[in-house]
Amino acid sequence: MSFPTVRLRRLRYNPLVRHLVQDTILSPKQFILPLFVRSGKNVRQPINSMPGNFQLSIDELINEAKKCVSLGIGGIMLFGIPDVKDAVGSDAMSDTGIIAQAVRAVKDALGDKILVITDVCFCEYTNHGHCGVLSKHRGSDILDVDNDATLENLVKQSLVHVRAGADMVAPSGMIDGMIGAMRTGLDSGGFSHIPIMSYAVKYASAFYGPFREAAESAPQFGDRRSYQMDFTASASQAVREAALDLQEGADMLMVKPALAYLDIVRLIKERFEGVPLAVYNVSGEFSMVKAAAERGWIDEQRTMLESLTAMKRAGADIILTYWAKEAARLL
Numbered sequence: 148m149s150f151p152t153v154r155l156r157r158l159r160y161n162p163l164v165r166h167l168v169q170d171t172i173l174s175p176k177q178f179i180l181p182l183f184v185r186s187g188k189n190v191r192q193p194i195n196s197m198p199g200n201f202q203l204s205i206d207e208l209i210n211e212a213k214k215c216v217s218l219g220i221g222g223i224m225l226f227g228i229p230d231v232k233d234a235v236g237s238d239a240m241s242d243t244g245i246i247a248q249a250v251r252a253v254k255d256a257l258g259d260k261i262l263v264i265t266d267v268c269f270c271e272y273t274n275h276g277h278c279g280v281l282s283k284h285r286g287s288d289i290l291d292v293d294n295d296a297t298l299e300n301l302v303k304q305s306l307v308h309v310r311a312g313a314d315m316v317a318p319s320g321m322i323d324g325m326i327g328a329m330r331t332g333l334d335s336g337g338f339s340h341i342p343i344m345s346y347a348v349k350y351a352s353a354f355y356g357p358f359r360e361a362a363e364s365a366p367q368f369g370d371r372r373s374y375q376m377d378f379t380a381s382a383s384q385a386v387r388e389a390a391l392d393l394q395e396g397a398d399m400l401m402v403k404p405a406l407a408y409l410d411i412v413r414l415i416k417e418r419f420e421g422v423p424l425a426v427y428n429v430s431g432e433f434s435m436v437k438a439a440a441e442r443g444w445i446d447e448q449r450t451m452l453e454s455l456t457a458m459k460r461a462g463a464d465i466i467l468t469y470w471a472k473e474a475a476r477l478l
């Protein structure tokens with residue numbers, strides 16, 4: 148059958164018909180808002196590169212978390228900015244470090260009203276800005292993230308997070324074996340019930356630019372290409388990364404960034420049917436729209452909803468987005 152018997156415009160000729168055939172529906176319950184926490188009181192330090200986002204002191208973080216609860220947002224993802232950074236990122240492994248204090252305070256204030264996920268990585272905590280401890284490969288003078296030494300620290304860091312009350316941990320460093328090491332560490336520490344959301348497929352991306360100002364986590368030398376993925380590599384590498392993480396015990400997978408990688412989102416969703424899949428709508432994707440909207444070149448709300456819907460349609464179940472509150476208000 149073809150035109151004129153078939154007229155697809157009949158499915159969209161008025162809003163009521165369009166609503167009836169809507170299939171990709173966003174829900175605030177599946178949004179996660181990333182938040183940045185630092186020391187102090189009454190601090191709402193604007194992040195210039197990400198309008199509407201702030202580095203928050205713990206009291207202000209609690210206020211943000213309350214807003215998320217009232218908007219029905221699924222959870223928050225916490226990033227800590229310590230007062231003191233060092234070569235190994237000690238603050239991240241301390242039960243009195245910034246993130247431990249923050250998680251404890253949010254949980255004391257809100258309990259089970261809010262899902263608290265923590266980003267497990269070292270780039271915000273090290274003075275060199277890399278995602279783990281550094282060493283030189285044998286026979287080389289170039290410093291690189293030492294994979295296996297970093298694993299031990301990731302276990303310590305995740306135990307700090309869950310002891311403080313984190314409901315879920317999300318390792319983002321692209322360190323080989325990180326899921327297995329953390330799963331074993333959490334299980335033997337009595338936290339076998341805590342899920343791991345793995346940043347399984349994370350590309351070395353220019354779209355993280357604005358975040359590095361937010362988290363003060365820019366690498367002080369070099370880049371992250373020896374651990375984060377190369378976007379020119381075969382898409383099947385993404386499948387291998389995801390498969391390994393699942394084997395090691397990941398409960399949920401993530402693809403990051405989102406918009407330039409929707410092919411990968413679709414691929415991972417199809418290959419690993421039934422595994423909850425998150426995407427991270429990263430800082431650059433957010434700030435580009437903000438910047439264009441500030442100039443009157445684009446409609447922020449419509450672009451936001453179109454982008455988030457595309458992520459969902461591609462296969463994302465969960466969306467980490469700086470737009471969580473705005474989008475929740477509109478839905």
Ligand code: PBG
Pocket residue numbers: 266268269270271319320354355356357358359371428429430431
């Ligand atoms: C690493 C981490 C980064 C982001 C989330 N976790 C930065 C990086 O890998 O360089 C970026 C998120 C964003 O751009 O919004 N801890």
